[in-house]
Amino acid sequence: MDMRAEVWSPLQNTAVWLGAWLYGHESTDDLLDALRDLGGSQELADARPLTDMLAGLRAVADLKSEEPVVRLVLAGPGEAIALPAGSEAAAMASTNGAGAVIVRDADREHAHVLVPEIDATTTRWHWFTHTHPLPAAAWVSxxxxxxxxxxxxxxxxxxxxxxxxxxxxxxxxxxxxxxxxxxxxxxxxxxxxxxxxxxxxxxxxxxxxxxxxxxxxxxxxxxxxxxxxxxxxxxxxxxxxxxxxxxxxxx
Structure with a gap:
C-alpha cells in the first residue's frame, strides 16, 4: 500500500487554486504554473490543452451560489467517495489515488466532476457532467x-x-x-x-x-x-x- 497516496492530496491545493482563480484572486498564468508544480504537464483526457477545461469551467461555474462552487471529494479504505454510486466518475475517483473536484453549475440540475489521471509527468483530466443530484457533502466546519x-x-x-x-x-x-x-x-x-x-x-x-x-x-x-x-x-x-x-x- 502506498502510504503517501493515502495521506497526501495534491488535489487539495489544486481545488483551492481553482477556486481562487474562478473568483479572480489569482491570474490564469499563476494558476497554470501552480498546477504544473502540483501535477506536471496538464491536459484533458482527449489531449486538448488545459486552457480548454478552464474556459469550460469559467462558462458553467455558478459564482453566485450560496454554496461553495468548488468542492474536494476524497475517499479511502472503508470510506466510499461522495459521487453517484456506479458512475464512471465514482469508479475512477475511487481508484486514482487522488479523488475528484466537484464544480457547481449555474443550472442546478447539472454538476461537473473533474477526475485527474496522474502519472509520473502528466495529469490528464476527465470531465464528467451529472444531471442528477450528487450525494450530499458531509459538512464539517x-x-x-x-x-x-x-x-x-x-x-x-x-x-x-x-x-x-x-x-x-x-x-x-x-x-x-x-x-x-x-x-x-x-x-x-x-x-x-x-x-x-x-x-x-x-x-x-x-x-x-x-x-x-x-x-x-x-x-x-x-x-x-x-x-x-x-x-x-x-x-x-x-x-x-x-x-x-x-x-x-x-x-
Missing part, C-alpha cells in the same frame, strides 16, 4: 476538523515519543516529521487563502508526516490500528479546508 486533527496529532506524537526510536534508518523522528511536513506543504497555496484554512492544512500535513514517519520511514506497522484511523481525519480536514477557502473567496 474548520473548527471541528481542526479539533479532530489536534487530538490526532497529540495522540500520534505521543506514540512516536513512546517508541524512542534511535535506529540507523531513522535517528531523529522529530526531524523527519518536520522535513516531511515541509514536503507536504510544497508548492504552497494562493496568497488569498484565509489564515484559518492555512492552519488547518498545515495540521493535516503535520499528521500526514507523522503517519508516514512511523509506517514508511521506520517500517513499523505495530501501530497500524491506531495510525490508520487518522487517515479519515486527514481527509476530512483537507475537504473542510477547501470548502472554507472557496466560501471565503466568494465574499
Amino acid at each position: 474548520p473548527g471541528e476538523a481542526d479539533a479532530l486533527l489536534t487530538q490526532a496529532t497529540e495522540r500520534a506524537a505521543r506514540m512516536i515519543e513512546a517508541l524512542g526510536y534511535r535506529t540507523d534508518a531513522l535517528a531523529n523522528p522529530r526531524l523527519t516529521v518536520g522535513a516531511l511536513s515541509d514536503f507536504y506543504d510544497t508548492p504552497g497555496l494562493p496568497s488569498a487563502v484565509p489564515a484559518r484554512a492555512a492552519k488547518l492544512f498545515a495540521r493535516a500535513d503535520r499528521v500526514a508526516a507523522i503517519v508516514e514517519t512511523v509506517t514508511a520511514r521506520m517500517g513499523d506497522h505495530s501501530l497500524d490500528p491506531q495510525l490508520l484511523g487518522l487517515w479519515r481525519h486527514i481527509r476530512t480536514a483537507r475537504m473542510a479546508g477547501v470548502t472554507y477557502c472557496v466560501a471565503e473567496f466568494s465574499r
Whole structure:
C-alpha cells in the first residue's frame, strides 16, 4: 500500500487554486504554473490543452451560489467517495489515488466532476457532467476538523515519543516529521487563502508526516490500528479546508 497516496492530496491545493482563480484572486498564468508544480504537464483526457477545461469551467461555474462552487471529494479504505454510486466518475475517483473536484453549475440540475489521471509527468483530466443530484457533502466546519486533527496529532506524537526510536534508518523522528511536513506543504497555496484554512492544512500535513514517519520511514506497522484511523481525519480536514477557502473567496 502506498502510504503517501493515502495521506497526501495534491488535489487539495489544486481545488483551492481553482477556486481562487474562478473568483479572480489569482491570474490564469499563476494558476497554470501552480498546477504544473502540483501535477506536471496538464491536459484533458482527449489531449486538448488545459486552457480548454478552464474556459469550460469559467462558462458553467455558478459564482453566485450560496454554496461553495468548488468542492474536494476524497475517499479511502472503508470510506466510499461522495459521487453517484456506479458512475464512471465514482469508479475512477475511487481508484486514482487522488479523488475528484466537484464544480457547481449555474443550472442546478447539472454538476461537473473533474477526475485527474496522474502519472509520473502528466495529469490528464476527465470531465464528467451529472444531471442528477450528487450525494450530499458531509459538512464539517474548520473548527471541528481542526479539533479532530489536534487530538490526532497529540495522540500520534505521543506514540512516536513512546517508541524512542534511535535506529540507523531513522535517528531523529522529530526531524523527519518536520522535513516531511515541509514536503507536504510544497508548492504552497494562493496568497488569498484565509489564515484559518492555512492552519488547518498545515495540521493535516503535520499528521500526514507523522503517519508516514512511523509506517514508511521506520517500517513499523505495530501501530497500524491506531495510525490508520487518522487517515479519515486527514481527509476530512483537507475537504473542510477547501470548502472554507472557496466560501471565503466568494465574499
